Amino acid sequence: MDSASDTTRSGLIAILRGITPAEVVAVGAALVEEGVHAIEVPLNSPDPYHSIELLATHFGKLCPIGAGTVLSADDAARARSAGADLIVSPDTNIEVIAAALALGMRPYPGVATPTEAFGAVRAGARSLKLFPSGALGISGMRAVRAVLPDDVELLPVGGVDESNLGDWLAAGAGGAGLGTSLYRPGDTADQVRVRARRLSNIWAATR
Template identity: 45%
Template sequence: MQIDAYLDEFPLIAIFRGVTPEEVVSVAEGVVEAGFRILEVPLNSPRPLDSIALLADRFPDLLVGGGTVMSPVDAMAIAQAGGKLVLMPHSDPAVVRQAKQSGLLCVPGVATPTEAFAALANGADALKLYPAEQIAPSVVKAWRAVLPLNHRLLPVGSIRPDTMADYLRAGANGFGLGSALYKQGMPAPEAARNARAFAQALAELRTQGLLPGGGKAG
């Protein structure tokens, strides 16, 4: 299991912060229909493990996981719920190592090159550049010059359809999407519309050669 295949197909991660188990499948269905292949339920959502289990059962071919993972125990709980992925706001080596020991993919959050290299040394499968508000495209370009090219850089934080191009030109490989895709309590049709807007933006970026499938990888 590798994260690269999912990101190559559709390089966006859907973050359903605040979603409830009662609504998670209906919200996810429209997002998946738009093309999303990676679904995250942050652990500070209501009954998140129940939502992860529901998504894992409904979408067995997708990469479903938990975000805002703060401890090794959290990582083990995600695996027990049927998740395949751990996403973190930080890069605690104990959490990264436990995720890998539990057979999960792991995307820790990093904000400096020191954190980035340490996360990779501990087994990270990709790097979440967080918060993206403080990591401008110019910073990503500098990181890309020194970090291994085979590891994906994924800005997360206030990403919109119109802000992706500059990051891709700088060397980013995908994005995590929060409130621009889904906010707590958002009706499923609205989340689906947001998902389609991002999918359309991706299609345009591919025609510009900024993503695989359009000539030049970002």
């Protein structure tokens, strides 16, 4: 493990790309009950702001709710109005980071190089989305992690599943973004619950 404390760890973030408002509450309940630490609805999902609002209403006091694939400051502001606590982006957009911080939200800018990582840190981000994590691999994450401040965490996203989550966490990741390994459009809440339980068990064992 790296030297980061639990206060700088985001844990497991469920990425519900493609979810609809009609199913989001049932899926959200399964995730919260199985110990997933945060839930993200990407903005390229159907009616994403409504889904964010429903999650915030039902589970906002139990876990942070986030908007993903946030590409502009306007998107961040609209997500905040819907009840989002987290802003997740695929890139390092300084304006999005600034907007999230100004609105009292936690930004997760996407980074793939040390240059992007330090640009995001200088803009005020303390949680960095390592994306696509498969391109850098665990050894690459270790190298970037070694030069970042202790209060900055890296969260791999893209290709993280049951087979490698423990390895990422043991190498110093502050958590992980879990997409298709946890939810695919059309999955039932029961299917998601089974996967969430397995992934949460890996988190608990690795900690």
